[in-house]
Amino acid sequence: MIMSAKVDTSLPLEYQTEQDRMNILGFWVFLGAEIVLFATLFGVYGVLYERFAGGPTHKDIFVIKDVMIQTVLLLTSSFTMGIAIFEMRRHNLKGLIIWLVITLALGAGFLFMEINEFIHYAHEGATMQTSAFLSSLFVLLGTHGAHVTLGIGWATMVIIQLLKRGLTPTTARKTFIIGLYWHFLDVVWIFIFTFVYLKGLVA
Amino acid sequence: MEHQQSKSFPISHVIGFVVSLVLTFAAAGITLKTNLSFKVIMWIIGSLAVIQAGMQLFMFMHLREGEDGKTNLVNMIYAVFMVIVIVVGSIWVLTSGHAAH
Amino acid sequence: MKKILLSLTALLPLLVLSGCNMVVFEPQGPVARSITDLINWSLIWMLLVVVVVFGLFGYIVWKYRERPENKDYEPPEEHGSTLLEIIWTGIPILIVIALTIPTVKTLYALEEAPKGYEEKEPITIHVTSADWKWIFSYPEQGIETVNYVNIPEDTPVLFKMTSASTMQSFWVPALGGQKYTMPKMETEMYLVADNPGSYDGQNTNFNGRGYADMKFEVLAQTDEKFNEWLADVKETAPKLTESEYDDLLKPTHMGRLTFSNTHLEWVNHADPHSKAYTNPELYRGHGYQGKTFEEEDNYKSNQPNVMENHGQGGHDESEDNHGGDHNEH
Amino acid sequence: MKAKITMEVTIMSIKWDEFFITGDPLILGSQIAIVLTMIGAVAGITYLKKWKYLWTEWLTTVDHKKIGMMYIISAVLMFFRGGMDGLLMKAQTAQPEMGFLDSQHYNEIFTTHGVIMILFMAMPFLIGLMNVVIPLQIGARDVAFPQLNALSFWLFFSGAMLFNISFVIGGSPDAGWTSYFPLAGKEFSPGIGNNFYAVALQIAGIGTLMTGINFIVTILKMRTKGMTLMKMPMFTWTTFVTSILIVAAFPIFTVALALMTFDRLYGTHFFTVSGGGMDMLWANLFWLWGHPEVYIVALPAFGIFSEVISTFSRKSLFGYKSMVFSILGIALLSMVVWVHHFYTMGSGPAVNSFFSITTMAIAIPTGVKMFNWLFTMRKGRIKISSAMLWALAFVPCFVIGGVTGVMLAMGAADYQYHNTLFLVAHFHYVLIPGVVFAVFAGLYYWWPKMFGFMLNEKIGKWHFWLFVIGFNVTFMPMFFLGLNGAVRRAYTYSAESGFAPLFMLSAIGSIILAAGFAVFCYNIYWSIRYADRNISSDPWDARTLEWSTASPVQFYNFAKLQEVKSLDPFWHMKKKNEGLTLYDSEIEEIHMPSNSWLPIYMGVIFGIAGFLLVFEWHIAAALAAIGIFAGLIIRSFDYNEGFHVKKDEIHRIENAWRKTEGEVHDHVS
Numbered sequence A: 001m002i003m004s005a006k007v008d009t010s011l012p013l014e015y016q017t018e019q020d021r022m023n024i025l026g027f028w029v030f031l032g033a034e035i036v037l038f039a040t041l042f043g044v045y046g047v048l049y050e051r052f053a054g055g056p057t058h059k060d061i062f063v064i065k066d067v068m069i070q071t072v073l074l075l076t077s078s079f080t081m082g083i084a085i086f087e088m089r090r091h092n093l094k095g096l097i098i099w100l101v102i103t104l105a106l107g108a109g110f111l112f113m114e115i116n117e118f119i120h121y122a123h124e125g126a127t128m129q130t131s132a133f134l135s136s137l138f139v140l141l142g143t144h145g146a147h148v149t150l151g152i153g154w155a156t157m158v159i160i161q162l163l164k165r166g167l168t169p170t171t172a173r174k175t176f177i178i179g180l181y182w183h184f185l186d187v188v189w190i191f192i193f194t195f196v197y198l199k200g201l202v203a
Numbered sequence B: 001m002e003h004q005q006s007k008s009f010p011i012s013h014v015i016g017f018v019v020s021l022v023l024t025f026a027a028a029g030i031t032l033k034t035n036l037s038f039k040v041i042m043w044i045i046g047s048l049a050v051i052q053a054g055m056q057l058f059m060f061m062h063l064r065e066g067e068d069g070k071t072n073l074v075n076m077i078y079a080v081f082m083v084i085v086i087v088v089g090s091i092w093v094l095t096s097g098h099a100a101h
Numbered sequence C: 001m002k003k004i005l006l007s008l009t010a011l012l013p014l015l016v017l018s019g020c021n022m023v024v025f026e027p028q029g030p031v032a033r034s035i036t037d038l039i040n041w042s043l044i045w046m047l048l049v050v051v052v053v054f055g056l057f058g059y060i061v062w063k064y065r066e067r068p069e070n071k072d073y074e075p076p077e078e079h080g081s082t083l084l085e086i087i088w089t090g091i092p093i094l095i096v097i098a099l100t101i102p103t104v105k106t107l108y109a110l111e112e113a114p115k116g117y118e119e120k121e122p123i124t125i126h127v128t129s130a131d132w133k134w135i136f137s138y139p140e141q142g143i144e145t146v147n148y149v150n151i152p153e154d155t156p157v158l159f160k161m162t163s164a165s166t167m168q169s170f171w172v173p174a175l176g177g178q179k180y181t182m183p184k185m186e187t188e189m190y191l192v193a194d195n196p197g198s199y200d201g202q203n204t205n206f207n208g209r210g211y212a213d214m215k216f217e218v219l220a221q222t223d224e225k226f227n228e229w230l231a232d233v234k235e236t237a238p239k240l241t242e243s244e245y246d247d248l249l250k251p252t253h254m255g256r257l258t259f260s261n262t263h264l265e266w267v268n269h270a271d272p273h274s275k276a277y278t279n280p281e282l283y284r285g286h287g288y289q290g291k292t293f294e295e296e297d298n299y300k301s302n303q304p305n306v307m308e309n310h311g312q313g314g315h316d317e318s319e320d321n322h323g324g325d326h327n328e329h
Numbered sequence D: 001m002k003a004k005i006t007m008e009v010t011i012m013s014i015k016w017d018e019f020f021i022t023g024d025p026l027i028l029g030s031q032i033a034i035v036l037t038m039i040g041a042v043a044g045i046t047y048l049k050k051w052k053y054l055w056t057e058w059l060t061t062v063d064h065k066k067i068g069m070m071y072i073i074s075a076v077l078m079f080f081r082g083g084m085d086g087l088l089m090k091a092q093t094a095q096p097e098m099g100f101l102d103s104q105h106y107n108e109i110f111t112t113h114g115v116i117m118i119l120f121m122a123m124p125f126l127i128g129l130m131n132v133v134i135p136l137q138i139g140a141r142d143v144a145f146p147q148l149n150a151l152s153f154w155l156f157f158s159g160a161m162l163f164n165i166s167f168v169i170g171g172s173p174d175a176g177w178t179s180y181f182p183l184a185g186k187e188f189s190p191g192i193g194n195n196f197y198a199v200a201l202q203i204a205g206i207g208t209l210m211t212g213i214n215f216i217v218t219i220l221k222m223r224t225k226g227m228t229l230m231k232m233p234m235f236t237w238t239t240f241v242t243s244i245l246i247v248a249a250f251p252i253f254t255v256a257l258a259l260m261t262f263d264r265l266y267g268t269h270f271f272t273v274s275g276g277g278m279d280m281l282w283a284n285l286f287w288l289w290g291h292p293e294v295y296i297v298a299l300p301a302f303g304i305f306s307e308v309i310s311t312f313s314r315k316s317l318f319g320y321k322s323m324v325f326s327i328l329g330i331a332l333l334s335m336v337v338w339v340h341h342f343y344t345m346g347s348g349p350a351v352n353s354f355f356s357i358t359t360m361a362i363a364i365p366t367g368v369k370m371f372n373w374l375f376t377m378r379k380g381r382i383k384i385s386s387a388m389l390w391a392l393a394f395v396p397c398f399v400i401g402g403v404t405g406v407m408l409a410m411g412a413a414d415y416q417y418h419n420t421l422f423l424v425a426h427f428h429y430v431l432i433p434g435v436v437f438a439v440f441a442g443l444y445y446w447w448p449k450m451f452g453f454m455l456n457e458k459i460g461k462w463h464f465w466l467f468v469i470g471f472n473v474t475f476m477p478m479f480f481l482g483l484n485g486a487v488r489r490a491y492t493y494s495a496e497s498g499f500a501p502l503f504m505l506s507a508i509g510s511i512i513l514a515a516g517f518a519v520f521c522y523n524i525y526w527s528i529r530y531a532d533r534n535i536s537s538d539p540w541d542a543r544t545l546e547w548s549t550a551s552p553v554q555f556y557n558f559a560k561l562q563e564v565k566s567l568d569p570f571w572h573m574k575k576k577n578e579g580l581t582l583y584d585s586e587i588e589e590i591h592m593p594s595n596s597w598l599p600i601y602m603g604v605i606f607g608i609a610g611f612l613l614v615f616e617w618h619i620a621a622a623l624a625a626i627g628i629f630a631g632l633i634i635r636s637f638d639y640n641e642g643f644h645v646k647k648d649e650i651h652r653i654e655n656a657w658r659k660t661e662g663e664v665h666d667h668v669s
């Protein structure tokens, strides 16, 4: 914004101006902070994960089938988000928007499952207030879920802007950044899948 | 930026997607269907998770792309260092000494 | 320059004032002594560092200060000196190593019964800290005291420590270092007193309104006197009941109490699955009160801010309103 | 005061009798003072018709220099508040068994003192100086994200105000700045005081995190041509590394505070006694952030000293490379030492040994810096200006703080020092020389750059001597008190303890200290009224780029972006008389960002939502949170591209300051 907007057209749209490059770098740094944030939640979970206080344990509440579906939904959405960015780089606005919408639909599916999962837990008598284990579980999953929710809302804003303004360096940069965010949430999920669900289900 | 603009089929994405599905199901299978010890299973599935995360970073998020690719890499390495400090450090400190009930 | 002199002159009367009777430098037992030795060792090196830096600082600032005579002096371009930089990296490394070795040794040694006392059968005393008092249980002897603890001289005492409420820290500076007491956990510490005598102990970890007065006395006695005291307590002291104990745990100050049984009969707060004696109602202070959460294992009290007098020398402190009367103890 | 108010005044289910803190003259006085000040301010601004000016020039500004100044002004105010807390504590402990404050009151005061001094005084003061200086030092026209920068400020400000309001509404937090659980939980602190801690620090912390990101990108991407990483001024380096530490450490605090909020507001069991919670986990998370935090405030201070020492010795910094590596070393090590704050928790000798070694290791890079500073002065021509005095006093005072830190670092020895006044003395001996001296040095040094006039050097010396002597007299006795068994956070002590003379001495010292601070305030007042406005843009004959442009700096910083060839670029430009003049042909239009009302709006709405959350009025808080999302959405759709500064205007501004440059006198006595 400060540098006069010198445009380097040899680069993909989202990298063309200095300000856009700075935004993208800034977002990567922000992702570094997000990694630390989730690491802390994982650390907390790792410390508290066997403190059931007489309440339900992992095996009492985890349902592997649902978790697998959630995982596949999110993995697929990460893939479709990749395709969306791929289409953006080919300057195919329509393709971009279609793949973004598919991504969000998958994300919404994931969220739907997660909310159901929470309701199911509550039915089993497993709430955030039951035990330290459940507090840390709900907050870890909930933080991830809240990020997905935020991502959906944010991506919707970006889609509206794409529809209104078409593909410009600015909208391209915004799309690229939401793409990074979405992939990142998938990365976090991989670790939740492994170190929460699978770990809890090891015989 | 090197690739893609010209290509019409996102081959690397498809490969990445397939591999990530394979890794996911492999981890689930090892956890649920084998009788290995807890430690061994955790090491295996932990490694699979790290591989899969790395793949996302490089293949989907284009970590090293652009003029700040190197910065991004350093950023991620530092973040991983922090993860180890926070997770391993906390668990070590809080389960040693008297806390090792 | 002037400033260093000033701070040094400020230092001198202080040293005189406090005399050299600082409790940390007058250890009364082998545990405290090992720490004091470590501290003295570190002081030598720290003094060296201080002398070198202050000396260099004084010399350089004095010599190169701007004076009317050197107004025209233009300092040379200078970017560093590898040799010097290696020196002032290397020497501190050596100093740190010199400090590390005894530190690690002492850290390990403090976890065991002190050297020379391994043979002696230690006695075990359970310490339970509560708001704002210290409860000492002698499981082998079957007695319990509050706010004072008698120990035999020259005998290792193993304190097994826990808390019935907040996190506290058990410290008897004349006899050794401190360690935290925490609910549902157990920490351990060995202390030995060389000679009969009375030593001050206190909580150092802030835990609310009554913190400043959370003190106790350690009385080291000869074996004879100690056994006499034990016999006396067993004969004359009352028995502690569960309901008295519940009252005891309420946030109050009190004098000394003595019982001829221990609360370990019904609860050991070190057990991770023991009952939690928390009742927010008793901690209401000034200001806006939020909502509190009822726990299954809370001991229910429907009478906030009501506390009966209890025990000998009981001294209760009920609602301490803001602007209250805390100064009378 | 014993009478308990039993009458419950509840209107709209709010307990009004608990809402306002009543029954204490000190607090009543503050309430009246606050209301009067606010009425006075509003009336004054209205009378002077300054609302529009305030709004367009300050409240909505995205100019890094103005944001920096607002940070600094807030920090000075917070210093005042925190200092008052300190004085009250010193008054209470001046004599044994004093009845000036009761224990509850004392507890609240050291809690707010610690929090305010570290988070709302030290942090904003340093961030303020970074804001003013960094873009100038790297030859840029602003930070990477100017609007985000304004948002950072307003979030900090909102958090600070929310925290301070607890004094008069709702009740102050009282569990120490460390707020250890279980004490800080609802089980033992049912009042909402600690909600203020959890929520206000959260809001301010988010602002700080964004500052960190902003400066990392600014420094990586906006350095002027030719300024490689190894040609950056030292203050820029320390800011850069500090920003990395912020980004690495603050998210931990964010989580810790969120978990605290959940425990207190929603009945979860992270740190509670019941339900399987673990109190040690809070200590662990707090210090995982808290230790890096003390270096977050120390490192920029080291940067300021580097600039000041090198300028006033008229030499380039000795051992530049080893300075850079020692900063990096300190930053890396500072992430792996946190357990030294709870050696006494009993995590076993292996853990304690590991952390003793890492902690002591920090002495090594810090020592490298110390000696480099000393050798920068060697063979120099040391001009003892006010700014330089602070840097000089820093060296011996900080060494005392540092070596006592190393003594604390020795795990086994710490069993005797922990939570005593020895520890309190240590950290004041690092925080005050390391941070407060540094911001004073920075303020005297960069004041002319910010405002176009200098602070008075003579009054400055009074300020200096009173403050430094007062500081030593206040805190030196605490070392000895601690060794004699005096614990921290105790509101009183017995006459038999024998502590009385040293406590009295310490109290006397704090009065001298306060006098020093008062002289500082007077200096600002005097200089605003009387100081000469006709000074050069480079009054100290300094070395870095910020001195190559006007004082006060024109809003676009530089008419022409410079090219840099070496360290201390401005020094060499002056030596070679190169690049100092601006040719007409070099002037181009400059693109600048526009003001925005969004940051202050977000600050206000965060403050409101936070306030409602503190009082556990969840529905109202959720409604306010909608306002936050509205702000985010508006931001997303905001395509304001800024504006262009026309060549004529640049011409006019540049001519104005460059012409007078030759005629001014040098004011440094």
Ligand code: HEA
Binding pocket: C049, C053, C091, C092, C093, C095, C096, D178, D294, D295, D297, D298, D340, D341, D342, D359, D360, D362, D363, D364, D366, D367, D368, D370, D398, D399, D401, D402, D403, D404, D405, D406, D407, D408, D409, D410, D414, D417, D418, D419, D423, D426, D427, D430, D431, D434, D435
């Ligand atoms: C600016 C802030 C700051 C700084 C820079 C430091 C610097 C250091 N601190 Fe301090 N510290 C605090 C702020 C700071 N601290 C605070 C606020 C607390 C208490 C919080 C609370 O509980 O409320 C605390 C508490 C604290 C503790 C916890 C004690 C306890 O709770 O019992 C420890 C223990 O290891 C410690 C150690 C150190 C060390 C080793 C350094 C080192 O970095 C110092 C290094 C510097 C030097 C050593 C001097 C210069 C070096 C030389 C001249 C070279 C030669 C020297 C040698 C070889 C020794 N600090």
Ligand code: HEA
Binding pocket: D079, D080, D082, D083, D084, D086, D087, D089, D090, D110, D111, D113, D114, D115, D117, D118, D121, D122, D175, D176, D177, D178, D424, D428, D431, D432, D435, D436, D474, D487, D488, D489, D490, D491, D510, D513, D514, D515, D517, D518, D521, D522
């Ligand atoms: C940067 C951080 C910082 C700074 C600068 C200070 C500055 C001071 N602090 Fe400290 N302090 C802490 C950080 C800091 N502090 C922390 C983190 C704690 C731990 C808290 C806890 O335990 O939780 C602590 C704790 C602490 C205690 C320990 C309480 C206890 O454990 O019992 C004490 C006691 O004396 C104290 C005193 C002081 C004093 C007298 C100053 C003085 O330097 C203040 C000087 C400033 C002024 C005096 C300004 C006001 C001036 C006036 C009012 C003059 C009038 C002016 C005009 C008329 C214009 N502080």
Ligand code: CUA
Binding pocket: B098, B099, C182, C184, C185, C186, D280
């Ligand atoms: Cu503390 Cu276990």
Ligand SMILES: [Cu+2]
Binding pocket: D290, D291, D294, D337, D338, D340, D341
């Ligand atoms: Cu520390």
